[in-house]
Amino acid sequence: MILVATCSFGQEAKKTKKINIRHSDKGYYSKAEGKQRLIGEVVFEHEGALMYCDSAWLYSAENRIKAFRSVRINQGDTLHLRGDQLDYSGESRQALVTGEEVVLEDTEMTLTTDRLRLDRNTNIAYYTTGGRVVNDDNTLYSEEGYYNSNYKVFSFKDSVVLNNPDYVINTDTMDYDSEAHVAYFFGPTTIFSDSSKIYCENGRYNTDLNIAQFNKNAYIYDGPRFLTGDSLYYERDGEYGEAFRNVLIHDTVDNYLITGNYGEYFGTKDSAYVTEDPLYTVVDEEGDSLH
Numbered sequence: 001m002i003l004v005a006t007c008s009f010g011q012e013a014k015k016t017k018k019i020n021i022r023h024s025d026k027g028y029y030s031k032a033e034g035k036q037r038l039i040g041e042v043v044f045e046h047e048g049a050l051m052y053c054d055s056a057w058l059y060s061a062e063n064r065i066k067a068f069r070s071v072r073i074n075q076g077d078t079l080h081l082r083g084d085q086l087d088y089s090g091e092s093r094q095a096l097v098t099g100e101e102v103v104l105e106d107t108e109m110t111l112t113t114d115r116l117r118l119d120r121n122t123n124i125a126y127y128t129t130g131g132r133v134v135n136d137d138n139t140l141y142s143e144e145g146y147y148n149s150n151y152k153v154f155s156f157k158d159s160v161v162l163n164n165p166d167y168v169i170n171t172d173t174m175d176y177d178s179e180a181h182v183a184y185f186f187g188p189t190t191i192f193s194d195s196s197k198i199y200c201e202n203g204r205y206n207t208d209l210n211i212a213q214f215n216k217n218a219y220i221y222d223g224p225r226f227l228t229g230d231s232l233y234y235e236r237d238g239e240y241g242e243a244f245r246n247v248l249i250h251d252t253v254d255n256y257l258i259t260g261n262y263g264e265y266f267g268t269k270d271s272a273y274v275t276e277d278p279l280y281t282v283v284d285e286e287g288d289s290l291h
Contacts (some may be wrong), residue, residue, distance in 0.1 A: 239267025
């Protein structure tokens with residue numbers, strides 16, 4: 001999970017501005033209830049953000065609005081949020097948008113969920129009821145997620161799935177850089193493709209270059225061959241693997257094992273190189289081993 005905090009010492013707290021009404025076709029004010037009813041192409045402005053809806057309640061004393069139908073929030077030219085209902089506080093600068101399809105868009109991605117909270121102080125949006133993120137060729141699903149629009153970084157938790165045309169990644173906790181297209185894993189992770197299966201419990205994967213660095217209980221199944229080590233470097237396109245410490249390469253077709261402390265595997269050439277105390281073992285049909 002990525003958290004960003006901003007602290008200021010020796011400065012006075014910034015005075016919160018009131019929510020302004022830019023436009024509405026009709027308006028009604030209830031002095032007894034201290035709220036104003038606005039109907040028809042309603043537009044609010046608050047500290048650089050424009051908020052649109054079909055109808056709304058404005059609570060002036062609380063500096064808060066409740067907006068309904070065709071809700072949109074535009075923050076500058078880059079961040080756009082839409083849904084069915086909005087609850088926004090001008091004091092805390094917190095927006096809660098709900099609906100059948102709540103969509104957050106910026107220059108890097110599109111996030112879809114049914115309940116999204118946006119903190120305009122930190123520009124962090126988060127959901128806890130399941131969401132889908134589309135970023136170029138990658139589509140990501142998770143039960144919980146945080147998006148830091150300042151750094152274009154996601155933090156996903158619980159049943160995380162990254163779908164790419166060439167592979168599928170399943171994990172429990174992942175950070176994803178939507179600009180660099182790099183996924184970072186922090187728990188049990190499995191990567192499936194047509195030709196290979198990869199497992200690790202810590203690592204990163206560049207989805208553009210198809211290059212990975214895996215740590216902690218990492219292994220690769222490439223067809224009939226198995227590669228493992230304390231840490232692995234892997235280039236998926238060239239089927240090239242590099243392993244460090246406690247290296248094991250196992251070929252189930254030719255029935256051999258190679259162990260050592262450093263190894264390289266060339267899948268397209270069907271060859272391997274192991275050094276630093278290497279041991280090559282062949283098992284015959286009767287189960288006897290030759291070292």
